[in-house]
Amino acid sequence: MNEQQINHSSHFSSTTVGEKRVCTTILVFKTNLTNTKHIRKVKSPLNLHPYIKDWNVDLHDCDNILRVVAENIPAREVEQIIVNAGYYCEELH
Numbered sequence: 753m754n755e756q757q758i759n760h761s762s763h764f765s766s767t768t769v770g771e772k773r774v775c776t777t778i779l780v781f782k783t784n785l786t787n788t789k790h791i792r793k794v795k796s797p798l799n800l801h802p803y804i805k806d807w808n809v810d811l812h813d814c815d816n817i818l819r820v821v822a823e824n825i826p827a828r829e830v831e832q833i834i835v836n837a838g839y840y841c842e843e844l845h
Contacts, residue, residue, distance in 0.1 A: 753763065755826075773825055773844070774823050774824065775781075775799075775823060776805070776821065777822055777823075777842060778819060778820070778821055778827075779819070779820045779822060779827050779830055780817060780818070780819055780820075780841075780843070780844045781818040781819075781820070781827070781830065781831065781841050781842060781843050781844060782815040782817065782818075782841070782842045782844055783793070783809065783816045783817070783818045783834060783839060783840055783841045783842075784816060784839050784840040785809050785811075785816050785817070785818065785834075785839055786811065786816055787811070788811075788824050790839060791809050791811075793837045793838070793839075794833065794834055794837045794839065797833045797836070797837065798820070798830075798833060801822075801825070801833065802824040803822050803823045803824055804820055804822045804825065804830070805819040805821045805822060805823060806814070806820075807819060807821065808821045814845075817844075818830075818834070818841065827843040828843075830836070831843060
């Protein structure tokens with residue numbers, strides 16, 4: 753049985769598949785990823801993370817917004833991926 757509930761205000765989706773509950777979240781971060789060279793440095797760790805399903809960076813936004821669609825991952829873990837690559841990353845609430 754597959755049941756899905758979406759709360760648009762918190763960018764949160766919860767799906768129950770069998771006995772396992774999967775929480776999909778859209779996380780939004782302010783970064784200093786200002787060009788494609790910076791994005792290339794974080795591309796591999798973001799793409800290889802098993803719980804990150806999709807991501808993008810808005811280079812036209814003054815805060816260089818990183819949006820991450822992820823399942824069961826805390827924002828702090830995404831921040832650490834970006835920081836480990838040498839960049840600033842702070843979740844926006």
